[in-house]
Amino acid sequence: xxxxxPSIFGGAWTILRARWHxxxxxxxxxxITRKLSTVLVALVLIALSYGLYTFSKFIVxxxxxxxxxxxQLTEQFGSIDRFFAAVxxxxxxxxxFPLLLSSISFALSTLYLSRDLDTLLVTPVPVRSVFLxxxxxxxxxxxxxxxxxxxxxxxxxxxxxxxxxxxxVALFFVLLLLPLLPVSIGALLTMLLVRFIPAKxxxxxxxxxxxxxxxxxxxxxxxxxxxxxxxxxxxxxxxxFDVPALPTSWGARVMVAAGTGDLQTLLIFGSLxxxxxxxLFALCVVLAERLYYTGWVSMAGTGGGRxxxxxxxxxxxxxxxSTGTPLGAILWRDLRVLPRDLQQLSQLLFPLAISVxxxxxxxxxxxxxxxxxxxxxxxxxxxxxxxxxxxxVLIASHLGLTGLSREGTTIWLLRLAPISVWTILxxxxxxxxxxxxxxxxxxVVTLGLLKQLAADQLIQDWLLVMITGVGxxxxxxxxxxxxxxxxxxxxxxxxxxxxxCLGTILYFVYTGLMLSLVSGARFAAEMWGNWTYLAxxxxxxxxxxxxLWLPMLLGATRLRNLEL
Amino acid sequence: xxxxxxxxxxxxQGLRKEFNQNIAVSGVDLNVWGxxxxxxxxxxxxxxxxxxxxxxxxxxxxxxxxxxxxHNIQSDPIAAKSLLGYVPDEPYLxxxxxxxxxxxxxxxxxxxPAADIQRRGEELLKLFDLQDHGDELVGGFSHGMRQKTALAxxxxxxxRVLFLDEPTVGLDPRSARxxxxxxxxxxxxxxxxxxxxxxxxxxxxxxxxxxxISGGRVIAAGTLNELRQGSTGQSLEDIFLSLTGGAEYxxxxxxxx
Numbered sequence: 001x002x003x004x005x006p007s008i009f010g011g012a013w014t015i016l017r018a019r020w021h022x023x024x025x026x027x028x029x030x031x032i033t034r035k036l037s038t039v040l041v042a043l044v045l046i047a048l049s050y051g052l053y054t055f056s057k058f059i060v061x062x063x064x065x066x067x068x069x070x071x072q073l074t075e076q077f078g079s080i081d082r083f084f085a086a087v088x089x090x091x092x093x094x095x096x097f098p099l100l101l102s103s104i105s106f107a108l109s110t111l112y113l114s115r116d117l118d119t120l121l122v123t124p125v126p127v128r129s130v131f132l133x134x135x136x137x138x139x140x141x142x143x144x145x146x147x148x149x150x151x152x153x154x155x156x157x158x159x160x161x162x163x164x165x166x167x168x169v170a171l172f173f174v175l176l177l178l179p180l181l182p183v184s185i186g187a188l189l190t191m192l193l194v195r196f197i198p199a200k201x202x203x204x205x206x207x208x209x210x211x212x213x214x215x216x217x218x219x220x221x222x223x224x225x226x227x228x229x230x231x232x233x234x235x236x237x238x239x240x241f242d243v244p245a246l247p248t249s250w251g252a253r254v255m256v257a258a259g260t261g262d263l264q265t266l267l268i269f270g271s272l273x274x275x276x277x278x279x280l281f282a283l284c285v286v287l288a289e290r291l292y293y294t295g296w297v298s299m300a301g302t303g304g305g306r307x308x309x310x311x312x313x314x315x316x317x318x319x320x321x322s323t324g325t326p327l328g329a330i331l332w333r334d335l336r337v338l339p340r341d342l343q344q345l346s347q348l349l350f351p352l353a354i355s356v357x358x359x360x361x362x363x364x365x366x367x368x369x370x371x372x373x374x375x376x377x378x379x380x381x382x383x384x385x386x387x388x389x390x391x392x393v394l395i396a397s398h399l400g401l402t403g404l405s406r407e408g409t410t411i412w413l414l415r416l417a418p419i420s421v422w423t424i425l426x427x428x429x430x431x432x433x434x435x436x437x438x439x440x441x442x443x444v445v446t447l448g449l450l451k452q453l454a455a456d457q458l459i460q461d462w463l464l465v466m467i468t469g470v471g472x473x474x475x476x477x478x479x480x481x482x483x484x485x486x487x488x489x490x491x492x493x494x495x496x497x498x499x500x501c502l503g504t505i506l507y508f509v510y511t512g513l514m515l516s517l518v519s520g521a522r523f524a525a526e527m528w529g530n531w532t533y534l535a536x537x538x539x540x541x542x543x544x545x546x547x548l549w550l551p552m553l554l555g556a557t558r559l560r561n562l563e564l
Numbered sequence: 565x566x567x568x569x570x571x572x573x574x575x576x577q578g579l580r581k582e583f584n585q586n587i588a589v590s591g592v593d594l595n596v597w598g599x600x601x602x603x604x605x606x607x608x609x610x611x612x613x614x615x616x617x618x619x620x621x622x623x624x625x626x627x628x629x630x631x632x633x634x635h636n637i638q639s640d641p642i643a644a645k646s647l648l649g650y651v652p653d654e655p656y657l658x659x660x661x662x663x664x665x666x667x668x669x670x671x672x673x674x675x676x677p678a679a680d681i682q683r684r685g686e687e688l689l690k691l692f693d694l695q696d697h698g699d700e701l702v703g704g705f706s707h708g709m710r711q712k713t714a715l716a717x718x719x720x721x722x723x724r725v726l727f728l729d730e731p732t733v734g735l736d737p738r739s740a741r742x743x744x745x746x747x748x749x750x751x752x753x754x755x756x757x758x759x760x761x762x763x764x765x766x767x768x769x770x771x772x773x774x775x776x777i778s779g780g781r782v783i784a785a786g787t788l789n790e791l792r793q794g795s796t797g798q799s800l801e802d803i804f805l806s807l808t809g810g811a812e813y814x815x816x817x818x819x820x821x
Contacts, residue, residue: 324675324677324678325672326675333661333669336660337660337661340660340701410657412652412656414673416620416645416648418646418674420642563624564617
């Protein structure tokens with residue numbers, strides 16, 4: 001029996017309908033908490049939309065009527081109209097850039113790394129249908145953000161400037177077509193890149209690039225001061241985002257022209273906008289027939305990679321002694337795997353980069369140095385220890401909360417092995433504690449030497465960091481083992497909400513208590529004698545033992561009862 | 565069949581498992597002695613994998629006990645697990661480890677001395693024709709290669725009991741034959757082998773005894789001759805279908821064809 005092959009749009013509709021059924025079933029048959037949280041998110045979005053609309057209208061009306069600001073704007077730009085006319089273009093351009101970056105990542109995961117692709121691409125459905133369905137699927141979240149956030153803000157802007165109804169109609173169509181541009185470019189780039197770089201490797205690289213990008217934004221926010229923003233030149237710089245040659249600028253002109261009744265501008269830029277967005281989209285779909293399929297089949301031949309044989313042989317003999325115990329074997333395995341898994345490593349990239357950045361700033365930036373370490377001794381010590389702890393806690397929280405979840409579908413190996421659950425937990429605890437002796441020591445020693453602390457003070461600060469690390473690692477490891485998640489597909493989805501929320505609250509409270517106990521004891525000793533200092537430390541150690549033992553006990557109980 | 569051994573290496577006593585008031589396995593009793601290959605057969609969803617998981621400790625029985633080498637898997641898990649090896653039907657292995665590193669990891673979990681891990685690991689890699697792939701990441705392996713790597717890991721510590729869930733699925737004929745030969749050799753050395761399979765020819769040729777489970781209950785158990793006496797069919801397939809039902813599906817198959 002033979003069947004007629006569906007059309008491109010028919011095939012895409014079939015695939016999209018199936019995805020709709022999946023989404024609908026996930027919601028209707030999901031737990032009540034999931035349904036409630038979905039409804040809550042929807043309500044928050046609606047409230048946010050209204051808030052943005054109101055805020056935008058208020059700001060624009062305020063700027064129009066604030067006499068002291070208006071003359072400055074007039075002096076800067078020649079006319080207020082030009083400034084306000086540039087706002088939609090600037091916003092659309094600024095929104096499109098991150099969308100381009102995220103669309104590459106999304107195209108990669110939906111076009112090449114989705115698990116149902118083998119099933120889809122062997123059916124007699126045109127490849128373009130699969131591509132089209134995936135492409136449109138990717139637009140859903142974008143449209144949600146655009147129409148929930150961007151549209152209300154621009155609608156408020158139009159309302160404040162008194163644009164006619166045409167502005168809002170044009171706004172709808174401009175936002176409807178706008179995502180086609182960056183998403184098409186992202187899809188085309190992805191299809192081209194996958195021909196040369198394996199999809200999984202490309203995903204790992206993009207994850208690292210994303211992490212570095214986030215770090216760059218953080219560094220920028222740290223290095224730029226408020227004074228850097230409050231200059232007249234910045235307004236001119238912002239106007240540069242209104243690039244007449246960009247389709248986002250054409251879309252903005254379409255909206256403004258529709259709002260002011262400028263038919264000629266509307267027709268010219270409307271045609272350009274339609275041609276560019278729909279044209280690029282059409283080009284993408286046409287090229288997908290060849291580019292997409294060849295990229296997908298080339299994935300079949302890519303292997304998992306190879307480790308150099310000579311290094312492997314030498315290490316095996318040397319590591320034999322340390323990995324001969326189950327705890328050593330688990331720790332060694334985790335230390336081996338983490339650097340190889342770029343996606344997991346990227347989760348640690350941000351806190352590691354922050355620690356390096358802060359040390360560099362303390363060494364080179366005298367202003368930062370004064371702000372952080374220029375305070376009286378006791379506060380400077382607390383700041384010093386606090387900085388070190390913060391970075392280590394960031395890393396430890398990730399390592400600990402995902403300790404057991406990282407096993408994923410291979411958890412059966414540990415549960416089957418003749419080892420107690422405590423062996424597993426201690427191995428995970430050790431890994432979570434490792435940032436404290438390594439990075440914590442580096443932090444405390446470096447900053448302590450810069451501050452020229454006395455040796456005994458330095459040792460006490462170092463001990464505080466190590467001991468606090470014991471508790472933090474216990475909290476994160478225990479909670480990670482109590483609420484694990486093994487069916488994750490991406491490393492950033494390894495944590496459960498319960499573990500994350502509980503863990504964050506507990507280890508920040510615990511860290512705060514530890515700092516307070518020891519710092520407070522130092523002050524108290526000056527008034528009431530050394531016994532208060534010892535009492536403070538003693539209490540801190542007892543608190544640490546509790547922070548270590550109780551979560552780990554919970555984790556062990558849950559792990560013992562874990563069924564696979 | 566006890567082979568003179570007083571104690572079965574695998575013993576299930578009244579094993580029962582419920583999932584949300586659905587009874588997956590109900591009252592499974594069986595014994596497997598060292599040196600025999602025991603086949604555990606049943607239709608899809610009959611409870612084979614659930615039974616195996618209760619026997620090896622990955623699931624906690626709702627009732628009953630499971631013993632490995634005389635050790636209760638629930639109350640004395642470490643002693644029991646140190647005797648057994650397991651190869652699942654879908655072997656999920658750490659993708660970012662090489663095959664050699666995987667064996668080293670397994671060796672560490674079972675407290676095997678480093679020199680023995682090295683020696684035995686290389687022997688197993690050579691046996692399964694994986695020596696040239698020993699430094700490749702497991703993530704790049706085919707299903708068959710993963711299956712063989714998982715089997716190498718299960719055999720590394722020389723288990724007294726070996727559980728295999730669909731051991732030949734995804735293997736080429738040469739590898740499947742190799743597995744069968746290895747299982748026979750293990751049994752000859754006194755290891756108890758417990759395997760599930762849908763391929764009845766394998767069970768017919770390989771197994772000393774079989775048990776057939778359907779709807780969570782063991783409905784027949786014994787040697788092939790014993791099963792034939794209780795049934796009209798001659799082949800294991802006939803016996804299996806007559807016990808579990810299936811002849812009525814022939815009409816449906818004709819319609820679909």
